[in-house]
Amino acid sequence: MIELKQITKIYGNKKKRTTALSGLNLKVEKGEIFGVIGHSGAGKSTLIRCINLLERPSEGEVWVGGIELTGLGKRELQQQRRKIGMIFQHFNLLSSATVYDNVAFPLTLIGIPKNQIRKKVDELLSLVGLEDHRSKYPAQLSGGQKQRVGIARALASDPDVLLCDEATSALDPQTTDSILKLLLDINKRFGLTILLITHEMHVIQSICDRVAVIHEGGIVEEGPVTEVFLKPQHTVTREFINRDASGAEGEDGLHLAASVPRPTWAKLVRITFLGAKTYESVLSQVVRETGVHFAILQGTISTIKDVPYGKLTVSFEGDSGQVEQTLALLKERELDVEVIG
Amino acid sequence: MDQLDFSKIDWSEMATASGDTLQMMGFSTLFTFLIGLPLGILLYTFSKSNAPVLIWIYRVLSFIVNIVRSVPFIILIIALIPFTRMIMGVSSGVEGTIPPLVIGAAPFFARLVETALREVDRGVIEASYAMGASTVQVIRKVLLPESLPGLIAGMTITAVTLVSYTAMSGMIGGGGLGDLAIRYGYYRYETEVMIISVFFMVVLVQVLQMLGDRLVIYFTRK
Numbered sequence: 001m002i003e004l005k006q007i008t009k010i011y012g013n014k015k016k017r018t019t020a021l022s023g024l025n026l027k028v029e030k031g032e033i034f035g036v037i038g039h040s041g042a043g044k045s046t047l048i049r050c051i052n053l054l055e056r057p058s059e060g061e062v063w064v065g066g067i068e069l070t071g072l073g074k075r076e077l078q079q080q081r082r083k084i085g086m087i088f089q090h091f092n093l094l095s096s097a098t099v100y101d102n103v104a105f106p107l108t109l110i111g112i113p114k115n116q117i118r119k120k121v122d123e124l125l126s127l128v129g130l131e132d133h134r135s136k137y138p139a140q141l142s143g144g145q146k147q148r149v150g151i152a153r154a155l156a157s158d159p160d161v162l163l164c165d166e167a168t169s170a171l172d173p174q175t176t177d178s179i180l181k182l183l184l185d186i187n188k189r190f191g192l193t194i195l196l197i198t199h200e201m202h203v204i205q206s207i208c209d210r211v212a213v214i215h216e217g218g219i220v221e222e223g224p225v226t227e228v229f230l231k232p233q234h235t236v237t238r239e240f241i242n243r244d245a246s247g248a249e250g251e252d253g254l255h256l257a258a259s260v261p262r263p264t265w266a267k268l269v270r271i272t273f274l275g276a277k278t279y280e281s282v283l284s285q286v287v288r289e290t291g292v293h294f295a296i297l298q299g300t301i302s303t304i305k306d307v308p309y310g311k312l313t314v315s316f317e318g319d320s321g322q323v324e325q326t327l328a329l330l331k332e333r334e335l336d337v338e339v340i341g
Numbered sequence: 342m343d344q345l346d347f348s349k350i351d352w353s354e355m356a357t358a359s360g361d362t363l364q365m366m367g368f369s370t371l372f373t374f375l376i377g378l379p380l381g382i383l384l385y386t387f388s389k390s391n392a393p394v395l396i397w398i399y400r401v402l403s404f405i406v407n408i409v410r411s412v413p414f415i416i417l418i419i420a421l422i423p424f425t426r427m428i429m430g431v432s433s434g435v436e437g438t439i440p441p442l443v444i445g446a447a448p449f450f451a452r453l454v455e456t457a458l459r460e461v462d463r464g465v466i467e468a469s470y471a472m473g474a475s476t477v478q479v480i481r482k483v484l485l486p487e488s489l490p491g492l493i494a495g496m497t498i499t500a501v502t503l504v505s506y507t508a509m510s511g512m513i514g515g516g517g518l519g520d521l522a523i524r525y526g527y528y529r530y531e532t533e534v535m536i537i538s539v540f541f542m543v544v545l546v547q548v549l550q551m552l553g554d555r556l557v558i559y560f561t562r563k
Binding site: 074079094109110137 | 462464465469471472473474478486487489560562563
């Protein structure tokens with residue numbers, strides 16, 4: 001649905017040049033929710049603005065829905081932009097227009113008859129749950145309500161793609177969750193392709209199917225969220241995941257584990273599991289069979305989108321034969337086992 | 342000067358002068374608006390442009406605006422006499438005053454328009470372009486409605502400035518309250534005429550300012 005090919009964006013003039021993106025490639029499939037995560041300054045804002053050409057890339061191609069955008073004339077670009085909805089961190093609503101008029105705005109641009117606009121806007125307002133606020137002005141709404149107006153407005157011209165530029169970053173955690181739920185609902189109901197950028201792992205974990213990690217103007221890691229989340233390869237990815245899990249640094253409880261006095265024969269193991277296995281008593285069955293003892297040093301049981309997962313750092317105590325057997329059995333039961341110390 | 346004697350005042354002359362002032366103020370405000378608003382929009386759009394040509398046009402326009410604004414109004418009136426005669430047929434009286442008033446005030450108002458447009462949230466403009474709006478649509482449907490309170494405030498300031506400019510146009514026989522105040526009140530020591538004339542002008546300015554402030558509050562949604 002969206003494809004960026006070799007996108008480079010350089011800001012500034014001859015004296016001072018900043019490279020925001022360098023040779024970046026990205027592909028988003030139809031109907032998926034794709035997240036791009038990165039620190040501020042990593043280039044994610046530039047990336048999302050390149051997709052509807054709010055920023056024109058210095059080099060490279062931008063394909064949306066089978067059309068290459070950088071080569072289009074003014075008029076054609078305006079046409080194509082109507083198929084790309086966008087919501088923003090600071091909502092960007094018209095402060096002089098009511099909720100109703102804000103949602104109607106993209107339709108008035110195309111010059112659609114008033115009665116058709118009314119029908120569409122009514123539909124959208126009930127979709128985002130703002131029927132009772134239609135005559136209010138944005139200043140009278142809460143942050144979450146403003147973002148709902150933003151979403152309704154973005155959907156007004158029946159786009160194929162929705163771009164979310166840090167759409168929940170200005171909202172409190174509860175409101176964030178309700179907005180994410182709404183986005184997920186829209187994605188499922190209309191099969192809308194969503195590309196979002198964020199600096200919060202929580203957002204990625206809640207609704208994304210695939211994720212890309214952007215760092216210094218390039219994608220350093222990309223894949224299904226479950227995969228990237230459970231087996232992060234790049235240090236930046238690890239940072240994001242660990243910060244979100246513990247609220248503090250700490251390499252997966254390793255520091256903690258290292259500081260605990262334990263018998264030298266004990267083995268430190270990280271066990272990862274996904275899906276239905278999360279709720280099975282695999283670990284207890286296996287240790288009963290082999291007779292080893294274990295201590296859980298750190299652990300998380302949670303979900304990625306709808307998929308449950310668990311991540312445990314465990315210290316096994318027993319003779320080495322028993323421990324080896326335990327690990328073998330765990331692997332047999334299709335758990336991911338990694339000896340880390 | 343002993344006692345003030347207001348019975349000496351020629352009220353019919355006062356009424357004519359008041360009417361003249363209102364006419365000068367009204368017409369010049371109207372034309373200032375009609376010329377200054379597009380000029381202000383142009384200044385804003387060109388200053389935001391990426392095209393080097395438009396940026397140069399902006400610089401030239403901006404320079405002209407600055408020149409007109411820095412020339413004292415009284416000099417401007419005199420310098421414009423030939424021009425006024427060309428377009429109005431006369432260079433004095435109410436008609437003769439309107440061109441210099443408009444030329445003096447339009448660049449001033451244009452700057453106020455430019456400033457008001459700059460105040461519009463960049464994000465909202467960006468969002469509109471993202472929705473496929475053209476530049477003309479952005480100006481009509483976003484910039485102007487969003488900056489409406491600022492535009493009204495600017496128009497109010499301009500109208501008040503025009504009231505004080507009309508006073509100076511007495512120099513070219515423009516008539517009006519200011520002219521009356523200078524001719525009778527100052528040159529002929531008829532203090533009463535001066536007091537009444539100035540009083541009417543004060544009332545006029547007060548009314549304009551109050552009206553403007555009310556409208557600004559009415560249209561402010563923030």
